[in-house]
Amino acid sequence: MTTIPINTRQDIDYGTPLPASTETVTLRVDGVEVTVPKGSSVMRAAATAGVMVPKLCATDSLKSFGSCRLCLVEIDGRKGYPASCTTPAEAGMQVRTQSKKLGDLRRGVMELYISDHPLDCLTCSANGDCELQDMAGAVGLREVRYGYEGENHLDATKDASNPYFEFDPAKCIVCQRCVRACEEVQGTFALTVDGRGFASKISPGQMEAFMESECVSCGACVQACPTATLIEKTVVDAGTPDYDVVTTCAYCGVGCSFKAEMKGREVVRMTPYKDGMANHGHSCVKGRFAWGYATHKDRITTPMIRKKISDPWTPVSWDEAITYAASEFKRLQSQYGRGSVGAISSSRCTNEETYLMQKLVRAAFGNNNIDTCARVCHSPTGFGLKTTLGESAGTQNFDSVQHADVIVVIGANPTDGHPVFASAMKRRIREGAKLIVIDPRRTDIVRSPHVEASYHLQLRPGTNVAVLNALAHVIVTEGLSDDAFALARCEPASYAQWKDFVSRPENSPEALEAETWVPASVVRGAARLYATGGNAAIYYGLGVTEHSQGSTAVLGIANLAMATGNLGRPGVGVNPLRGQNNVQGSCDMGSFPHELPGYRHVLDDSVRALFEGRWKVSLEKEPGLRIPNMFDAALDGSFKGLYLEGEDIAQSDPDTTHVTAALEAMECIVVQDLFLNETAKFAHVFLPGSSFLEKNGTFTNAERRISRVRKVMEPLAGKEDWEVTVALATALGYPMHYNHPSEIMDEIASLTPTFTGVSYARIEELGSIQWPCNDRAPDGTPVMHEHEFVRGKGKFVPTQYVPTTEKVNRKYPLILTTGRILSQYNVGAQTRRTANVEWHDEDRLEIHPHDAEERGIHDGDQVTVSSRAGETSLRAHITDRVQPGIVYTTFHHPESGANVITTENSDWATNCPEYKVTAVQVTPALKGSEWQERFQSFTSEQLGLLERAVGVRSPKP
Amino acid sequence: MNLGKLIEMANQIGRYHDALPDRAEALTGTAMHIRRFWEPRMRRELLAHIDATGGAGLDPIVLEAIAAKRTELQPQG
Incomplete structure (x- = not known):
């Protein structure tokens, strides 16, 4: 039994937010002298002094509101009884929080509240965790004189429409914390107060059920509610938690900190941790609520093996499974050569796991055939930013956006993909920052409550580089560049070359308008705003990288930032929004086949020597196969064995038919995962994985922040994932010796210059660490390249626009682009096994009304989508979010076959697939595609083979 | 390997570099x-x-580039 590190930090609610001021004021509260930042409320000053003023409508995640009148205080020299939450602390103030008069006033207020509140505390789901209950006790309420005969709200109907929380208006005190949380924290504005005075009611949408309203189920309202009015259904069912453990979310690259609130060894709820530096106490529907997959009945908890994929699985012991896998890999290497096997890790793995995976490949397999799923998402980021700036990482911390005056979002859909960061971004926009969106679709960030883009460059998919060149053309030819910065900080010769290149007439917005579909005037306006609007920050996603010119686009983005001096300080920068939780970390850990941890090329003799010395093994100096190359090598018969951890290439990678043909051509596929995913249906060995709740480790988010993942329950299958890799390496003849993942991190730190100051002890001390963390930056580095670029001088690179070879024609006249939505995550293996399917139970094809009408397609119709790669069938969703000529879908459900139609086209530098541009035709359909019929048949067969295995949890049919 | 793909990949690399002055x-x-x-x-x-x-x-740029660096490109062993 492992000791669980229980969070001992007491969460103090200071009532009002911490102001940013560096000036301070000193006052006395109940005789205690306290110094606080100027702008702090009296309530916050009191809390800082250890004096908790009673409150109900105040909480420190929200601006002060002053409605509940419970926090009244007395201040020398002031008349009356000011509300401490709305009264600024001033120098020399003498504040009293307790007096007979104050006590009477507070009891009077509480009496009114309680007179319209059900007195069911003993059976209430928030019993023991209710601020109303606490305050009744704190003010000494002993009687309610008004009775319950009068008008009240006690019969109000409960709304249980949301799968994760319930809303019981009978318990509501209309403090409006929920409304304000939805506005200030989340920025969705889904909640309002309907009616006035006694008739006031909290209203989702326009007095709709939560599920019918605009609510995005982020949980901010539930978090803010001081009573049981909004409460998690898991707490209603299980009771209030006993203790909590701080850990890191396993979903997107924001990497939110959460408290896993526990009862025994079961999670009761996940609540966002207010000291988490990435999320500051906010969350989204996935991290907050969609964790039930961890104990879903589909989990496979017994190792299994089989000779052929047509055989039933045989449950075996861990030893048998590991020994069998190792013997197969050894047989293959002996028979087909050392390079005939390899591995693919995942950004869903911890740093320690991905480090061990690449170490196993390099030290035990003796080759460099290790790749990771960043191959198919952000590999161009690594290449582009390393080339121009010298480091394969984003330049800023998330908080930097609060200093931005101009925010550029390119090929990213943050409200869906990175919702917690999107909330921070929207907050800054509501404060006045200008927004430029470059995206083929009208994503939510383009126009949502109190947010509207100044410019939306609705470009044709595949023309990012042309648009970036046009922006650069305007900046250079109109004299808007920051030459002083560029000449001081970058290579002057490369800057001059680049200026010559972008100044060419063919790069003007007017010349490129027909190609990009973006009016020249819009490009010019956006360029002027970016270059002259103050601090300008670029945030980009897979809409930039997943193109045949993905790397060129990243180079182009870095060029723009260098040319305008938008690097090296808060509020600016180049910020890749990473899709999965540990994309940055898995890349840092040497998961690419050409580089060792810390982005150092395998060709470098001194780097290899360093690792050879530590690992006591000779290392291969030739680069290994990338994921798409592995498939081609499998089909030519030279690549025969693959070890995958946490990655589902049969669903996530492009041209599914090609991928599955490659899988079928291999002789030993070992899948380590929570579930029998699509790839595991082609596997010969299944090694049960452990969820993020069942293991220790670290994740590194998109801002280079290394945060702890802490085990809160024992692994269902008995092993943490890192232990499995250790066992396999040992069975392969390369023993690894670690007692805890902290020792793996120590090894990483000893071998990686940007990590030398990182250790579990240091993370514990600081909460989290942003690398580089070393002697030069012992507390980490929130903003990179402050005084000079990592490569020394920044390098400008000419970015010639080369149109993709994936072109529309009469047969395939539409462009398909793919992406994801808020409620689902990547291949959906996790979120499909939660109630999130209530928001998105199938992938739909978005099509413009004009294109739909031309084809006789109505909303909800089944349609066939065919491309040069394949054909699948989806239901249509008619929307003008997409332009005429463009269709869009998601890839969260395997039976959709979204990747049956995407092609093998890829980025010139990294082989990152061109998911964002596929020429397709869409026609009405009467039934599913042939591929879907084969998929259903194969899935049934594989589930049948699983069910025949004894002692294995069976997935539902 | 798939020769057609290798040719296309090499040409993509060449097209990018062809734009360098x-x-x-x-x-x-x-x-x-x-x-x-x-x-x-x-x-x-x-x-x-x-x-x-x-x-x-x-x-042509790919052929010229490979011809110039043939020795370095040739895998050992």
């Missing part, structure tokens, strides 16, 4: 990108194709 940098960049990122069996197959056909399907 310094021809020597473009040629070296093309060859060294292949050297630094292509696994030996990929390079071996491309070189064999050049030897067998003179480089059918490959753009």
